[in-house]
Amino acid sequence: MPPKSKITKACKAMKNLGYPEKTVRPVVKELLKLYEDNWMLIEEDNYRVLVEAILDSEEQKVSWLSTSDDCVVWSNQNGHLISHRHIMIYLNMDVSGSVKMDRHIKELNSRAPSSSEIVIVQKQRCYHYVKDITKGQEACEISLINEINEDQEIPCTCGGKLECEFAYTPGGLVKENFMNSFISKSYSVQQHDLFYCEDCPLERSNGGILVGKCKGHVTRKFIKECWYKCGCDMKCGNRVVQRGITAKLQVFMTPDRKGWGLRTLEDVPKGAFICEYVGEVVTNRELFERNIQNTGDKHTYPVLLDADWNSEDVVKDEEALCLDASVYGNIARFINHRCFDANLVGIPVEVETPDHHYYHLALFTTRKVNALEEITWDYGIDFNDCHPVKAFQCHCGSKFCRDRKSVKS
Numbered sequence: 192m193p194p195k196s197k198i199t200k201a202c203k204a205m206k207n208l209g210y211p212e213k214t215v216r217p218v219v220k221e222l223l224k225l226y227e228d229n230w231m232l233i234e235e236d237n238y239r240v241l242v243e244a245i246l247d248s249e250e251q252k253v254s255w256l257s258t259s260d261d262c263v264v265w266s267n268q269n270g271h272l273i274s275h276r277h278i279m280i281y282l283n284m285d286v287s288g289s290v291k292m293d294r295h296i297k298e299l300n301s302r303a304p305s306s307s308e309i310v311i312v313q314k315q316r317c318y319h320y321v322k323d324i325t326k327g328q329e330a331c332e333i334s335l336i337n338e339i340n341e342d343q344e345i346p347c348t349c350g351g352k353l354e355c356e357f358a359y360t361p362g363g364l365v366k367e368n369f370m371n372s373f374i375s376k377s378y379s380v381q382q383h384d385l386f387y388c389e390d391c392p393l394e395r396s397n398g399g400i401l402v403g404k405c406k407g408h409v410t411r412k413f414i415k416e417c418w419y420k421c422g423c424d425m426k427c428g429n430r431v432v433q434r435g436i437t438a439k440l441q442v443f444m445t446p447d448r449k450g451w452g453l454r455t456l457e458d459v460p461k462g463a464f465i466c467e468y469v470g471e472v473v474t475n476r477e478l479f480e481r482n483i484q485n486t487g488d489k490h491t492y493p494v495l496l497d498a499d500w501n502s503e504d505v506v507k508d509e510e511a512l513c514l515d516a517s518v519y520g521n522i523a524r525f526i527n528h529r530c531f532d533a534n535l536v537g538i539p540v541e542v543e544t545p546d547h548h549y550y551h552l553a554l555f556t557t558r559k560v561n562a563l564e565e566i567t568w569d570y571g572i573d574f575n576d577c578h579p580v581k582a583f584q585c586h587c588g589s590k591f592c593r594d595r596k597s598v599k600s
């Protein structure tokens with residue numbers, strides 16, 4: 192259906208609810224901008240989003256006419272009642288006596304035009320309401336309501352559909368227990384955390400010939416963020432990485448021979464998202480070929496997307512992906528390495544696809560990071576390995592530095 196007819200259809204549906212076209216049209220236009228012309232989100236649940244947006248826009252325009260503990264009557268800024276046809280009285284559920292209510296209705300009747308119809312809408316203080324938590328999967332709707340307090344959970348209906356619980360706090364930080372288990376796995380990789388492929392794509396990437404045994408891959412927990420199928424918008428608390436960088440960051444010249452580095456200009460709490468590691472998504476075989484062609488000294492350290500290789504019998508070459516930031520990248524390029532006690536950790540985050548071969552590698556703080564402190568990440572380099580990319584001499588300054596061979600001067 193062309194967009195024009197869709198707008199007309201939406202206006203018609205809203206007219207049946209008592210909203211005139213002149214109120215509906217600008218709200219539809221705003222929503223289309225917000226949802227990038229995705230009509231599906233606007234139409235679903237009988238235009239639920241649209242009704243909410245219209246109510247929001249009306250709330251902004253009106254002010255209290257009179258209030259009491261249990262009754263609120265709206266008027267516009269000129270003191271006129273908001274609608275000639277509908278006058279809405281919002282009531283708290285526990286209306287203690289009909290006397291007060293009657294008083295308000297009488298007051299209204301004396302002020303309202305005779306054509307007015309008084310609609311009483313009983314409205315509880317509602318912190319979280321979902322019309323149908325089954326999202327149409329059951330024959331009847333089952334609603335969810337919290338009138339008591341602000342939820343500790345993130346207000347998004349998609350939670351139940353995700354395999355795992357939300358990994359974020361309402362403040363957008365990675366939850367303490369998720370972060371702690373992730374950190375402890377990163378600090379001391381146990382044998383049972385490692386997965387060894389029988390036919391390792393990394394070894395195979397060397398011109399198709401298996402050159403050695405699999406050195407093991409660390410299996411990692413994923414964060415699953417909401418995506419376009421969830422129906423929530425970008426404000427949803429389960430969309431942290433996809434909203435992008437929010438911390439105030441600065442690239443600076445390090446004083447300790449590491450070249451440029453990245454630091455934060457404000458205190459950042461533990462579990463905060465800093466940035467993701469961006470690079471070209473290439474197969475390991477492609478990377479191998481790139482490295483052969485690139486004879487210069489300038490190498491980057493590709494990030495292997497191997498967090499879920501254990502779920503496959505054999506990972507095919509086209510599934511063995513990594514991020515190569517040597518040509519295209521982002522601010523993460525400036526993050527220097529620190530052995531073991533770096534203040535960032537890379538967590539696999541699934542956004543666009545449930546396919547675990549491709550994911551975002553998002554960098555979160557492992558502890559509180561103070562303003563002007565350098566932010567660092569453990570690249571996972573084995574300084575004693577004969578890696579095709581020659582490792583640098585490490586100046587991380589950590590007492591756990593793994594580069595024991597380097598002469599620190």
Ligand SMILES: C[S@@+](CC[C@H](N)C(=O)[O-])C[C@H]1O[C@@H](n2cnc3c(N)ncnc32)[C@H](O)[C@@H]1O
Pocket residue numbers: 448449450451452490523524525526527528529583584585586587
């Ligand atoms: C991803 S870049 C980081 C930004 C880099 N410092 C720059 O000036 O562009 C990685 C390079 O930084 C340097 N580097 C990173 N961590 C280091 C460390 N702990 N000690 C010495 N050099 C380091 C190495 O030259 C490494 O190849």
